[in-house]
Amino acid sequence: MDVQKSPIVEIDNLSKSYWRGSQIIPVLEGISFAISEGEFLALMGPSGSGKSTLLNLIAGIDTADNGTIRVGGVDITSLSEAELAGWRSANVGFIFQFYNLMPVLTAFENVELPLLLTSLSRSERRKHVELALGVVNLTDRMDHYPSQLSGGQQQRVAIARAIVSDPAILVADEPTGDLDRVSAEDILTLMERLVREFGTTIIMVTHDPRAADKAHCVRHLEKGVLLAS
């Protein structure tokens, strides 16, 4: 399978640290790498290695201390908070470990959420949502609330929400971490399908070697440093 296309994500000399009381804790140090368009990348590493922080930085939900991140040619480290919010809604789809669906909204309404920030009409939004729910095979559950769905189904709704606005990249933080083996396999197959059929770029943080096996490329982080692939 040829996934080596032009880089969609370019990271150069990225550093990030946190303050804990009066102490600075370095989380990421001098990270540089690129992710090609349509690539399925798995980031692995022990707890505290900085993989989720790296994912957050790529997704524009955290800010770096040093270095640059270019996504689709845009240097997101130079964007303001408000610009980042707009950029995220247009370019990034999120898949969380615990699905993070709004419990008071139906599957349809949850998937529709990112589209509310666009200029699409109600009927256009409906078409997009039905299409996204069709991709994850949940059109028959669109009126169900998250509490009426299984964990695997909830994660599929979350994936539909992530892809509904057709983002440039999908970031997934332990997407199978809260699922049983069968549901996890189901989700990973779905993610593979997104890459294969729709050319989606996926960056996934995982502890699970079986999940990492589905990725085209696996990068390891240890104590904030990216190990040679």
Place this chain on the structure above:
Amino acid sequence: MILKLIIRNAFRHRLRTILTVAGVAIAILAFGMLRTLVGLWYLGVERSSATRLVTRNAISLIFPLPLSYKERIRRIPGVKSVSYGNWFGGIYIDEKHFFASEAMEARSFLELYPEFLLPPEQKEAFIRDRKGCIAGKKLAEMYGWKPGDLITLRGTIFPGQWEFVLRGVYRGAERSTEERALFFHWDYLNETLKKSSPRRADQVGFYMINVAKPEVAADVAQAVDRTFKNSLAETLTETEKAFQLGFASMTEAIMIAIQIVSYVVIVIIMVVAANTMAMTARERIAEYATLKTLGFGAVHIGAIIFGESMVISLLGGVLGVLLTFPAAHWIESELAQFFPYFSVSLSTVGLDLLIACCVGAVAGLFPTWRGATIRIADGLRRIG
């Protein structure tokens, strides 16, 4: 969708929401009742006529004025008519059955107070019968009195058993007009006093003066007091409003205390509602962070939290206002002896709703700020 989120979030924890709504409703109900009570206290002041003056002894209301002042007052320019009377303070059955009873010069009194509406035949019967009396509709209904009934009052200021024949039942021109009072002939009182305590005869408690127009009221009041300056019984003349205000001000401290209590109730519910909203927002921080992740801004998140706080408080406010009316009706019918007229004004309803809005705004302020400014990474609580 934001509105949908606000409404659905508001009822997510039904028991918590119901309890908070009930708390706000009870606080608003209590506030409304206390405000109405304070308003009623000053009702006599509000319904005073601008063309009526009250003249009393300058030392105190308990000191009388000579009956001879009447003609001298009548001659003062600007005076249209003069009436007079005494506070009687009689007791019917026992002290628990208290109502206002006054001895008045009947004909001039009824002319001076057109708000007391009496059928012409009853008016005539009352004026003709020196032992006759008239009672307000509510008072008559309370004791089942009908014209012709004999009513006996025990005098406190004027000792003895006083018998009256009910000759008429008046009703008020307005809903707020006093309908729980009894009026009888001043002449009956005076003639009885002439026999039992001659020294107290031919003296009145107060004069009521009708002036031609409100603009001359101040000049007439000064003229009356000037007329009796340096006499044995100097007068103090004031507008009916000022006279009523004088009564009300005697209990002003109690009224201020009631007002303070009404505001304390609101502050307490504000703290309770703020705690509920803070708890709610803390539980949903991850959801707010998720919405921010999806691109929703601080304004959206703030609107969701603030809106929920406003919805809960306004629901409580509206419920409290709705409960105020049956509660006021119950007080008016069951506690008529103390509160013959207990009606919630529109301004109180408006204030109730404004206070409910304030409770919602104050309760939602901190959680809104916290939710709107939360860092996404902190909200998601995921640091790999």
